[in-house]
Amino acid sequence: MRRxxxxxxxxxxxxTQVRAxxxxxxxxxxxxxxxxxxxxxxxAWTYVKECLDTGWVSxxxxxxxxxxxxxxxxxxxxxxxxxxxxxxxxxxAMLACDIGPGDVVLVPALSFVATVNAVRYVGAEPWFVDVxxxxxxxxxxxxxxxxxxxxxxxxxxxxxxxxxLYGVPVDMEPxxxxxxxxxxxxxxxxxxxxxxTLHGRHTGTFGRxxxxxxxxxxxxxTGGGGALLSMDPxxxxxxxxxxxxxxVGVRGYQHDEVGYNYRMPNxxxxxxxxxxxxxxxxxxRRREIQHHYAEALGRWPGLVAxxxxxxxxxxxxxxxVRVTSSSALDRDGLLEALDAAGIEARPVFDPLHKLPMFRxxxxxxxxxxxxSAQGINLPNAPDADEWRVVEALDRLVG
Ligand SMILES: *Cc1c(COP(=O)(O)O)cnc(C)c1O
Numbered sequence: 256m257r258r259x260x261x262x263x264x265x266x267x268x269x270x271t272q273v274r275a276x277x278x279x280x281x282x283x284x285x286x287x288x289x290x291x292x293x294x295x296x297x298x299a300w301t302y303v304k305e306c307l308d309t310g311w312v313s314x315x316x317x318x319x320x321x322x323x324x325x326x327x328x329x330x331x332x333x334x335x336x337x338x339x340x341x342x343x344x345x346x347x348a349m350l351a352c353d354i355g356p357g358d359v360v361l362v363p364a365l366s367f368v369a370t371v372n373a374v375r376y377v378g379a380e381p382w383f384v385d386v387x388x389x390x391x392x393x394x395x396x397x398x399x400x401x402x403x404x405x406x407x408x409x410x411x412x413x414x415x416x417x418x419x420l421y422g423v424p425v426d427m428e429p430x431x432x433x434x435x436x437x438x439x440x441x442x443x444x445x446x447x448x449x450x451x452t453l454h455g456r457h458t459g460t461f462g463r464x465x466x467x468x469x470x471x472x473x474x475x476x477t478g479g480g481g482a483l484l485s486m487d488p489x490x491x492x493x494x495x496x497x498x499x500x501x502x503v504g505v506r507g508y509q510h511d512e513v514g515y516n517y518r519m520p521n522x523x524x525x526x527x528x529x530x531x532x533x534x535x536x537x538x539x540r541r542r543e544i545q546h547h548y549a550e551a552l553g554r555w556p557g558l559v560a561x562x563x564x565x566x567x568x569x570x571x572x573x574x575x576v577r578v579t580s581s582s583a584l585d586r587d588g589l590l591e592a593l594d595a596a597g598i599e600a601r602p603v604f605d606p607l608h609k610l611p612m613f614r615x616x617x618x619x620x621x622x623x624x625x626x627s628a629q630g631i632n633l634p635n636a637p638d639a640d641e642w643r644v645v646e647a648l649d650r651l652v653g
Contacts, residue, residue: 286597289636291636292637313521314521325531334484339479339480339481339518339520344467346517350377352440356378356379358379359381359410360382360412361393361402361405361412362607370444373466382617385620391421392423398433405617415440417444418447419451426565427458443461445458447474451568464494465483475533476530548633555649571635582652598634600632
């Protein structure tokens with residue numbers, strides 16, 4: 256999951272190389288099938304070169320602004336702040352929503368560790384929420400159950416931080432209603448779900464703030480980077496202020512609170528502008544791969560795919576399946592056999608409430624534990640040859 260391989264070109268790519276990047280060559284097919292790799296289009300060279308030619312390589316420059324505007328246009332978010340990574344965007348989201356020491360925050364038990372780390376950065380306490388067995392995400396039901404449990408223990412959660420896991424949107428409308436009714440701030444970890452929508456509305460635009468990630472393994476990359484999204488310009492402007500060392504004025508060194516150095520450099524934003532231009536094609540290709548898996552899934556007894564809620568369109572960032580007890584191989588056996596066949600599959604995240612630094616916090620999450628023990632991610636990279644994966648699964652569990 257966290258490993259990335261970048262296609263290396265010493266000079267701008269030729270047309271043949273560009274074609275090779277979109278359609279796997281015979282040599283590529285003989286290689287391992289990668290889980291998730293960055294896909295770079297020729298405009299990446301043009302934009303990054305412009306930064307190098309003009310010297311605008313750091314946090315000031317036209318690409319940062321252009322990247323933020325393009326993200327606003329694409330997602331429909333009112334305000335976007337480009338950041339150094341997805342984790343810093345999550346930290347800023349916590350700060351800009353006034354979540355602080357002693358506050359209790361509902362967090363999914365099944366997510367990447369950065370989700371819950373951000374809660375701890377501001378001194379707040381996670382309360383772990385179980386997930387739905389079909390979508391693998393928290394739902395209004397699992398959030399309400401966790402809320403009741405927390406209150407019985409005398410805790411009053413101030414916020415809910417929800418992750419759209421592997422690009423599958425949380426069923427947000429009932430969650431938005433629940434948070435409004437219970438007076439909880441809603442924050443979205445949309446690090447994996449850029450390009451996923453619910454009834455036409457983009458993930459990351461439902462809560463008070465949201466975080467995106469552009470790490471090398473995500474659907475688009477800036478090398479390293481992230482963004483904070485908000486529909487509230489005041490929240491975004493507070494995040495922007497904190498991300499630039501809380502500096503006031505343009506000259507001199509005046510600062511009005513403890514800030515952070517969390518802005519995205521221009522060099523990374525240049526790559527981001529190119530990647531955003533490619534996003535519709537990358538999303539379409541990932542959806543095509545997922546469609547090919549969905550067609551074959553009926554031939555693999557015991558494998559059950561993560562399901563998207565009604566009315567959603569997924570970005571198909573990663574294909575996730577459960578290996579249940581009726582499968583010919585168990586989860587770890589299947590991972591080993593895929594590895595031997597040159598296919599890079601990975602187990603899904605460990606449940607966060609079982610990690611040593613989070614064991615003392617509240618929440619009961621048996622479904623997350625079961626999914627974590629049974630789940631795998633299959634290759635979904637645009638350059639991957641999904642037919643090799645289909646052939647291998649036909650042979651192993653068909
Ligand atoms: C990748 C990821 C992050 C963190 O993003 P970085 O850019 O690596 O800091 C946070 N949450 C989730 C769910 C992620 O997948």
